[in-house]
Amino acid sequence: MRVGFVGLGNVGAKLAGSLSRNGFDLMVLDLDPAAVAPFVERGAVAAKDPRQMAEACDLVMTCLPSPVACAAVVEGPDGLLEGLGAGKIWAEMSTTDASEVARLAEKVHATGAAAVECPVSGGCHRADTGNISIFAGCDRETFERMLPILTTLGRRVLHTGDIGTASVLKVMTNYLATANLVTLCEALATSAAAGLDLGTTYEAIRISSGNSFVHETESQVILNGSRDISFTMDLVNKDIGLFQSIAESNGVPLEVSPLLNRIFQDGERRFGGRELSPNIIKRLEEATGLDIRASGFPSEMVDDEPEAPGYEVVPRHRARGA
Structure with missing residues (x-):
């Protein structure tokens, strides 16, 4: 499976790094060439635009700073919609508006592709080690297809229901x-x-x-x-x-x-x-007029939990068969 990743910011770069570290065939895209360069050095392919990425990849993941930025990547000129089709998946990993992700998902579905929203929670330091938590909103069939990817990116994965629930x-x-x-x-x-x-x-x-x-x-x-x-x-x-x-x-x-x-x-x-x-x-x-500082504390957080395969978190009522 070839995976495309759009948005190599604070969180996106770490998530894409987990894919690269675990041997996925990776294509990347970001407005900042300096963010793309390290991935290309490690074997990823740089896409020229979202359309090219959607045409070349089985799965395209977006991790962007705002709903406006995501909409531009999905439905703008040379956007993902122009390259998506049957059998492909769009996965939105940004923190975004539920109605907006549902609107874009409807357009993705019209191309024959599947859509999933999968925002992450737990801090950049856990995104860096593949130990972050992930919420996934989509139909169950799409969730099952995504689970091997999501359990690479994160430690705990929760299927929240339909598109919009995860957001x-x-x-x-x-x-x-x-x-x-x-x-x-x-x-x-x-x-x-x-x-x-x-x-x-x-x-x-x-x-x-x-x-x-x-x-x-x-x-x-x-x-x-x-x-x-x-x-x-x-x-x-x-x-x-x-x-x-x-x-x-x-x-x-x-x-x-x-x-x-x-x-x-x-x-x-x-x-x-x-x-x-x-x-x-x-x-x-x-x-x-106080200075709220003390000695002995780190300047940034580093996840000391070893990277391990992720797993699906099943809500208690479902685990009991209710």
Whole structure:
């Protein structure tokens, strides 16, 4: 099987790297030639445009920064739709709008090809080692066809249902991660203001009911001062904005979500859209005059879990045959 991969950014390059490392026949495409070059050096073929990739590949995966960018690749001039056909698969790995991915999937289906949305969750460091989690929204037959690829790219793979379900779940999990990040910033700033040692504060949270995946990753790079989690404020605003839109369209009167949106919109206004997302703590550093850093923490996260074959996660009610 030849696999095409469009979008070699922070996450995409690591996912495509897993395919390359595991011996897949790979074709790549990105607007930045410098992102393409390392893959070509390792044996991948560079595509000139999405159409050429769709014509040459059995499976094309996209991992792009916005729904607009994805639409341009799929249905723009020389887009994927011009090269897709029966037997081929388009897999959207971006975090995107559920209605938009469903709209594009309908156009893909009209070519005779199959479509699947498979956003990832767990951080760039886990995408780099093939240990990230993947949500897959599609019909079961397409999921079965995709499973050998998805279990190469990720450790835990969940079939979420039809197209659109994975996108809703992905923005929901990103919303929860954002809420956790903001409360951790407040906890660290308050501890520093109260005169507590921040290294001790980190351990107190880690061994307590306050612990979380976000604490064990983002709190570390916050305290190091690098704040480098390979995710930016504009992407946070996109994701939590999508979650808020889902709630509004379904009549759910959220209270925390609008506040999180205001906090990160303010952060983007102050520091810029490409500012690293953990630097939302700078709002509190500026307000208090505190420097929220401590010694002994890494500048970036590295996944120390060995790469291993992935597997399908089966929800409990299905496992019991309900």
